[in-house]
Amino acid sequence: MTAIDLPFTLEVLIRLLDTPSPTGFTEDAVALVEAELRALGVTPVRTRKGALTWEVPGHRDGRKHVTFSGHVDTLGAMVKFIKRTGRVTLSALGGYDWATVEGEDVRLHTQSGRVITGTVVNIRQSTHVHGAALRTLQREQSVMEVRLDEPTGTADQTRALGIAVGDFVSFDARPRVTPSGYVKARHLDNKAAVAVFLGVTKALLEDAPAHTTAFHVTTYEEVGHGAATGIPPHTDELIAVDMAAVGENQQSSEHHVTLCVADSGGPYDHALGNRLRAASRHAGLELRVDLYPYYSSDGTAAWRAGGDYPVALIGPGVDASHAYERTHTDALTATGALMLAYVRVEG
Structure with a gap:
């Protein structure tokens, strides 16, 4: 499977975790992401609401536009x-x-x-x-x-x-990376996904995707309206990337990427979910499938605001969500690999 640059992704993640960004106070975290993108040669655009968007052109530009959305605001x-x-x-x-x-x-x-x-x-x-x-x-x-x-x-x-x-x-996020590959911190929800976005962007700049790929980093997800505005208007498919909740009677795992098929807002798009399943099989990934009864995402906010596109939700497994959280580098790598596999599909 195609892999993201894990040392780069982890280095960005630790600095993001060490940068305070409670909902409504996200300027420094957004600026950090902006600086990383400019270092990669990408020029991002801020929305009036304070979100951040950037694109990587596909070599089959015009066929399909895929947007990944994640949030940098925290509890x-x-x-x-x-x-x-x-x-x-x-x-x-x-x-x-x-x-x-x-x-x-x-x-x-x-x-x-x-x-x-x-x-x-x-x-x-x-x-x-x-x-x-x-x-x-x-x-x-x-x-x-x-x-x-x-x-x-x-x-x-x-x-x-x-x-x-x-x-x-x-x-205080108190981020730690253990010798065995576990990442412990507050606010892995959802800075883990934003760091993966940068790892995926770096990989796509080296090997262009088939489809134009946009990334949208929101700043008000934790209070329910992050992606209600700002999703690129040419989006054909929206894939929210957020933590997968690990716990009793759940299939999500700290070592895998998960496809969430339904949460408190109801089911996500079945056909888009199946396309992601196919991409995971093609990449040789073990994709977990789960439902979260006490959960909503930027995808839910975008749909409720009138977004006219299919929405799916994926993400790395995170234990102890909304407390002192933990994931593993396996899950970060797998999430990046699924994103790369999906936007490189020629169909």
């Missing part, structure tokens, strides 16, 4: 309130359980550009003070706060640091 939070103790409460950006971010290091991004670090804790964090009450505390927004890494004990002292209601808060 995060905003400052909701500054407490009299000087600590701040949060409002979630994206869907996650508060228990999955307890104890996580965060960065508060102030309007002045100053970044202040802190940690998400609950209001009864010390077991030596609260005993059993800590273990029975329901983790929800009302009991979570940020302990700032600055000497502050009042609301006025916190405001004097430049912190204000509405400031964005990013979670």
Whole structure:
């Protein structure tokens, strides 16, 4: 099977993961992708909404235009309130359980550009003070706060640091690549796919696809409307690339690429899915097939906004989605290989 440049893809992925980009605060991550594309000789275009699009011409240009869509925005939070103790409460950006971010290091991004670090804790964090009450505390927004890494004990002292209601808060991704090939981090959803997009683009520049191939990186997927606008108007087929959720009673795997045939928005296009199955067989890939009951994608957003094209969803298997996630380089390589195999099909 045709492979992406894995060291290049991983290097880009780690830098993307280390670049904060909660939904609504994605400028630095988009700029990083732009810089990588320009280094490859590609000139991307930003939409007015802040998304990024680029194309690689096919040698059978005009026959079919395939667009891959993925998102660079991640889960995060905003400052909701500054407490009299000087600590701040949060409002979630994206869907996650508060228990999955307890104890996580965060960065508060102030309007002045100053970044202040802190940690998400609950209001009864010390077991030596609260005993059993800590273990029975329901983790929800009302009991979570940020302990700032600055000497502050009042609301006025916190405001004097430049912190204000509405400031964005990013979670530390903590990316790691293990000797056995596992990639661990927050926000593999969906920076893994964006890094693969760059690996696939590099491969297509070296060996052109049969079909003109576009890439669309969105910035509001985690709140449901990422690809509602901006998909290239000449798109004949849209393939969303996002994480495949690994878990009990699921077929997705950290070592494989998955075709999601249905999620909370209903089934994806059957015929396009079958064309992807055929491409995977041709490339000698083991393609997993799965359904996700609590999931939606940029493809769903594009369809709901009136997109007149078939949509499919593929992606690398990711364990512990919306928490501290993990995938394997096998899944990244397989996802890139399926994308390359599909756009190089002559039919």
